[in-house]
Amino acid sequence: MKKVWQVFLAFFSIIIFTSISLTASSSFGLYPTEVIEKAEVVVLGKYDFSYEEQISDPSSEFSMATRFEVRNVYVGEASEVIIAGYNYFDGGFEQHQSEGGEYLLFLEQRDDVDYLTPVSRTGVVPVMDGKVTDHIDEQSKKVYQRFMDEQANKDTFITYDTKSYIPLGISIGILALISIFIFHKRKQTIKKNT
Template sequence: MQRIIFCIVLFFTSFSSGSIQVEATSWVVLEPQEVVSRAEVVVLGKYDFSSNPIPGGQSIFNGLSFEVTKVYKGEDIPTTITAGIDGFDHGWVDEFQQQGGEMLIFLERKDPSFLTPVGGPNGMIQINNGQVVHPEESIRKFYDDYLKEEPKEAVKEVINNKVSNNQIPIEDKQAFPFQTLVLVLGVLFIILFGVIRFRKRN
């Protein structure tokens, strides 16, 4: 009887895990205009897959260094930013970039640690030799027209704190004093605990 119950529990656990994975990696197709309007930052460049990934705080994305060549939206964007990417997109993006392609990414603030592509792959447009690579002609034409807008150059230093050149998110910078406080309190608590225990022994 216990074996039967165990098998039933194992089945439902596997089933629910599979459902979560499918849900996490499926994206609703967005209209290009919605992608553009939601984006806070739009840049052209390449993900640096040799960089150390930063785990996402509240999303399925992880952050990677992104080498910016052109800026289409956003102020004082540095030449290197941290941009989110779904772990399941690493393979095809890396392969496309190795073949000479670039990514036009439309970024929004969904994760507290870094900016992420709008609607996952909706906000990641493949560019090859200055042309959009997309199976749907209407979407390809929309982003081809978008690329005709005059881009800005990325800067080496950042004036505002929206994106950091040293890739430390603003939230993390503000969190450092809090983390230090927690560490100090933890050490004081251990010392206090040791003193009380020592006195009880004596």
């Protein structure tokens, strides 16, 4: 009878432990090359922690978001200031920046949040004076440094998100057409009266 209980307890434990649902990033263990390939936007800059943080999904790894002041855009498009997610529990962000450091962010747009989030924890790369610092391991550090060096050889510049200016452009175009129409009608009215 004792053996039956031991088997039952072992079986029950296996079922319980294998059915536990953990919330974590599916891309936590990505290699740097995978992070680089998966990133939709890659930017260099600093987090602005004076901005009020927001929680979109408390169970999400990158549930905290704040402003990120973009100095360079390497991949994709971004405005001068974006909202970017970060892992609040990683810590050290403010200290690194107070010492003059920046972050190279490899970002993606996920469906569960309204802001860009790092591809994985390894997609938040601390940079000091153009050099990758304090990363997970030496190999990752080399891969990210090579990426930075390759980008330095290219003409890097901030590419502003033009999609946010589309409604403004359309509005200005419509106003211009209305102005031309009114001017033309007035001109015709003046000719008829003379």
